Amino acid sequence: MRIDTAALRLTLGYLLLAGLWICLSDQLLATLGLSVELQERLQSFKGLLFVVLTSALLYLVLHRHAQQFRTARLQLASNEERLRLALDATRDGLWDWDVSKRRIFFSEGYAKLLGLTPQTLGDTREDWAARLHPDDQEHALHALNAELHDQSYENIYRLRHADGSYRWIHSRGRLLRDEKGQPQRFIGIASDITQQRAIDDSLRQAAAVFDATQEGVLVTDAKQCIVHVNPAFSRITGYSSEEILGRRPTVLKSGRHDADFYQSLWQALKNRGAWSGEVWNRRKSGEIYPQWQCIRVIRDEQGRISHYVAVFSDITALKRSQRELDYLAHHDPLSNLPNRLLFTERVAHALERSKIEESCGAVLLIDLDHFKHINESLGHNVGDLLLKSVGERLQLDLPSGCTLARLGGDEFGLLSEDCAEAAQAAEMAQRLLRSLEAPFLLEGHELYIGASIGISLFPEDADSVEQILRNADSALFKAKSSGREGYAFYVQELTDYARQRVELASSLRQALDHQELRVYYQPLHDLQDGRLVGTEALVRWQHPQRGLIPPSEFIPIAEDNGMIGVIDAWVLEQACQQMVRWNAEEHSLRFVAVNVSSRLFSRGDLAQKVASVLAETGLPPEQLELEVTESAIMEDPDAALKILTSLRALGVRLAIDDFGTGYSSLARLKRLPVDKLKLDQSFVRGLPDAPEDAAIARAVIALGKTLGLKVLAEGIEQRAQADFLRELGCNYGQGYHFGHPQPVDTGDSTTPGGTGTTNPTSDAERGRSS
Numbered sequence: 201m202r203i204d205t206a207a208l209r210l211t212l213g214y215l216l217l218a219g220l221w222i223c224l225s226d227q228l229l230a231t232l233g234l235s236v237e238l239q240e241r242l243q244s245f246k247g248l249l250f251v252v253l254t255s256a257l258l259y260l261v262l263h264r265h266a267q268q269f270r271t272a273r274l275q276l277a278s279n280e281e282r283l284r285l286a287l288d289a290t291r292d293g294l295w296d297w298d299v300s301k302r303r304i305f306f307s308e309g310y311a312k313l314l315g316l317t318p319q320t321l322g323d324t325r326e327d328w329a330a331r332l333h334p335d336d337q338e339h340a341l342h343a344l345n346a347e348l349h350d351q352s353y354e355n356i357y358r359l360r361h362a363d364g365s366y367r368w369i370h371s372r373g374r375l376l377r378d379e380k381g382q383p384q385r386f387i388g389i390a391s392d393i394t395q396q397r398a399i400d401d402s403l404r405q406a407a408a409v410f411d412a413t414q415e416g417v418l419v420t421d422a423k424q425c426i427v428h429v430n431p432a433f434s435r436i437t438g439y440s441s442e443e444i445l446g447r448r449p450t451v452l453k454s455g456r457h458d459a460d461f462y463q464s465l466w467q468a469l470k471n472r473g474a475w476s477g478e479v480w481n482r483r484k485s486g487e488i489y490p491q492w493q494c495i496r497v498i499r500d501e502q503g504r505i506s507h508y509v510a511v512f513s514d515i516t517a518l519k520r521s522q523r524e525l526d527y528l529a530h531h532d533p534l535s536n537l538p539n540r541l542l543f544t545e546r547v548a549h550a551l552e553r554s555k556i557e558e559s560c561g562a563v564l565l566i567d568l569d570h571f572k573h574i575n576e577s578l579g580h581n582v583g584d585l586l587l588k589s590v591g592e593r594l595q596l597d598l599p600s601g602c603t604l605a606r607l608g609g610d611e612f613g614l615l616s617e618d619c620a621e622a623a624q625a626a627e628m629a630q631r632l633l634r635s636l637e638a639p640f641l642l643e644g645h646e647l648y649i650g651a652s653i654g655i656s657l658f659p660e661d662a663d664s665v666e667q668i669l670r671n672a673d674s675a676l677f678k679a680k681s682s683g684r685e686g687y688a689f690y691v692q693e694l695t696d697y698a699r700q701r702v703e704l705a706s707s708l709r710q711a712l713d714h715q716e717l718r719v720y721y722q723p724l725h726d727l728q729d730g731r732l733v734g735t736e737a738l739v740r741w742q743h744p745q746r747g748l749i750p751p752s753e754f755i756p757i758a759e760d761n762g763m764i765g766v767i768d769a770w771v772l773e774q775a776c777q778q779m780v781r782w783n784a785e786e787h788s789l790r791f792v793a794v795n796v797s798s799r800l801f802s803r804g805d806l807a808q809k810v811a812s813v814l815a816e817t818g819l820p821p822e823q824l825e826l827e828v829t830e831s832a833i834m835e836d837p838d839a840a841l842k843i844l845t846s847l848r849a850l851g852v853r854l855a856i857d858d859f860g861t862g863y864s865s866l867a868r869l870k871r872l873p874v875d876k877l878k879l880d881q882s883f884v885r886g887l888p889d890a891p892e893d894a895a896i897a898r899a900v901i902a903l904g905k906t907l908g909l910k911v912l913a914e915g916i917e918q919r920a921q922a923d924f925l926r927e928l929g930c931n932y933g934q935g936y937h938f939g940h941p942q943p944v945d946t947g948d949s950t951t952p953g954g955t956g957t958t959n960p961t962s963d964a965e966r967g968r969s970s
Contacts, residue, residue, distance in 0.1 A: 210261065214254070221250055255278030275463035283363040295373070297325070297386035304328060310818065313369065313392045313577035315362030333358035333366050353388060368394045381469065416491075418510045425450050427507070436491075436514050449510070454488045465495070468507075472499040478515070489516050532606040534584055535591035543613050548665045550617040551658055562619035562657050564629060565672040566594070569650040569684045571610035578645060585642045597635045599628070613672075622657060623690060628686035629653045652679040653687035661690050705757045708745065712770060716742050719774045724793065724912065727926040727933045734795040734825070736934065737775035738941045739767060765800040769809060776817040776824060778944060784824070791853060793825040798832035807846035814850065821851030829857045841871060848873040855912070859900060869905055877904045881915025881935070888924035901928045 217783040225246050228293065229239055275345040293310025297303075303323050311321045314331070331338055332783035340357040353373040358366040362708055373388020410417060416433035418424050425448060429441050437444075437452065444451070457480065468475040476494040483489060493512035500506040530542035538546070548562050566592065575583040587610065594603055594612065614632070619625050633651060640647045654676025671690040711717050721735040741749040758764040772794050777791040800806060826847060831842040833856065843855055855876035879900050886893035897913070904911040913925050914936035925933060 289395045292389045292391045299383045368397045383905045400867050415513045419509045422505045452481045454482045456480040535606045537586050538605040540607045547604050562616045562625040563672045564614040564653045565676045566612040568610040597631050625655050650685035656690045722941040723939045724934050725938050734791040738773050764797040768797050768800040791823045791825045795827050801832045825853035827855045827857040878912040879913045884915045887921045
């Protein structure tokens with residue numbers, strides 16, 4: 201049991217004083233020799249005096265003790281107030297663990313950290329441990345138990361808040377022991393460091409990003425001395441942190457920017473606190489390079505500038521990529537020539553220049569002739585090589601100040617910004633055509649390729665880029681229509697013709713619905729006895745405003761817009777129905793011939809269509825002759841053989857139209873199930889005087905006889921031509937000499953029973969009957 205030494209000293213002092221008083225006072229009375237009565241009175245007085253003295257002494261002791269107690273209590277209250285204020289100021293909470301009683305006192309501030317009151321928080325270690333985060337329980341309890349053996353304690357853990365979230369708590373304490381060294385009290389404070397942890401995490405992440413980012417970062421103080429750089433800065437600039445720290449950013453200047461540039465930069469930092477833009481700087485090696493840089497001003501709590509932060513990236517690769525993309529956007533990847541976009545831009549620039557300087561220029565559109573055949577027969581790889589080689593060869597003969605471009609496919613464009621007259625443009629076109637005359641040797645193939653050129657002059661022909669190119673395209677169409685491998689200039693009539701084609705194309709789509717198409721029939725005669733043996737069905741267009749439109753005008757349009765197949769099918773139905781009517785009238789016609797376009801022929805359902813028409817009309821198959829052009833057959837000979845075989849199986853007659861104008865293979869020709877060859881009128885027109893035409897006619901007729909085929913000659917306009925062909929052994933003839941194509945209801949020679957003695961027409965009426 202612990203004894204209070206102060207109380208013991210006070211008690212012993214009192215005993216000593218009382219003992220001395222009694223002994224000394226009795227001895228003093230004895231020495232005075234007083235009477236007994238007087239001694240008794242003095243003894244009573246002595247006792248009262250002792251009581252008074254001891255009472256006064258006790259009062260003084262108690263009064264002093266009371267003063268000391270009040271002073272201590274005031275000091276304690278003051279200390280408690282200071283502690284409470286300090287805890288409130290720091291938002292900390294107090295905890296006090298009575299180890300012997302196993303109770304914990306939590307202050308109100310501690311409970312507030314968790315959104316609780318001290319009562320709801322509890323006063324046991326178990327209550328406290330129940331709020332620990334599952335991941336922190338083992339660590340926190342182990343640390344708490346371990347600290348019971350030490351004097352100080354510090355730990356970080358998470359406790360569950362009243363809202364269900366967890367708060368990071370930083371707890372610090374000290375263990376108090378009794379006289380025997382046993383743990384008596386464990387007291388300390390706790391702080392909510394959740395926000396600080398988040399800030400620390402953000403700082404760590406920012407530091408990781410700062411070090412790992414590919415952008416260079418440079419930090420200077422308010423006096424523009426570099427205080428920090430990241431690894432990317434060293435990688436981009438070549439300066440290590442040791443070499444650059446303490447220096448000014450001016451060491452990185454390239455010298456490419458003037459004072460106005462930097463003045464504008466600092467003005468932006470002053471007004472907006474930030475600047476971004478492209479800047480050229482210098483590496484440690486001396487290389488000047490572009491970078492995209494963002495600079496921001498950092499201010500302290502008082503609003504004063506404390507730092508500048510610059511973040512930049514090396515855009516050298518981006519600049520290079522932009523140049524490459526710009527090149528790809530304006531150049532053809534195959535030929536490396538300017539593409540349509542760049543060509544159009546340069547034409548626009550040249551047109552603007554011509555208006556200002558009153559100069560003239562020309563645009564030439566160059567389209568390769570029959571390039572499709574090379575692509576289809578030798579493959580696109582050879583075709584691409586040919587296009588590249590053509591571009592290279594055309595460039596060799598270009599005058600200075602010209603731009604050659606590949607506009608797409610097999611079309612090239614040439615811009616001459618200095619072309620004073622048409623003769624100069626014509627000379628340029630001839631030079632280009634001559635450059636293509638030599639063969640191209642590509643992958644073991646010797647290839648010849650020609651071209652057609654359309655020329656548009658500016659500003660004479662047009663005052664806009666679109667019109668210039670449109671005019672050149674119209675001229676190109678004229679050049680191709682004139683026989684290819686030549687050039688043509690744009691004239692206004694070409695635009696008028698193109699407009700008419702557009703109008704006709706629009707009207708042609710309604711012609712069938714409005715019953716404007718007509719079928720005309722041209723007689724076919726046996727050259728040996730002159731008898732009428734058949735007719736050929738030919739389509740005509742009776743336009744409500746323009747009257748009868750010849751096929752040479754609308755057939756190419758129908759082929760372009762895809763209507764030729766529908767028209768052919770309609771003509772087939774009309775011809776079969778008319779042949780059935782002639783049979784009912786007992787005419788002596790053997791057959792009716794119908795042309796089949798390449799579009800209708802290439803469709804896989806031609807045989808089914810013919811079979812359906814024959815079944816619907818009741819026409820015997822042997823009275824229908826289908827004429828297929830030689831070029832249509834040669835587009836895909838194997839597929840053509842299958843189609844012709846299917847048609848032959850139906851029992852219809854088959855003829856090859858325009859024979860001699862294509863590229864027939866005799867090996868394939870002998871396999872085709874055809875009955876007749878039609879000698880093209882281009883070889884008949886010069887008979888009998890032209891030796892070349894005569895030789896071709898003789899060869900075709902001989903070939904037909906050899907293969908067991910009948911031969912029909914087209915375009916016979918003179919009796920001498922008919923006689924010559926008859927002598928060569930040609931079987932049949934057709935042309936204006938025998939009769940014009942006529943509708944059935946006119947009673948002309950195209951109807952059965954016509955005499956076939958129509959006189960030759962004038963030169964103006966001559967031409968291709970179909």
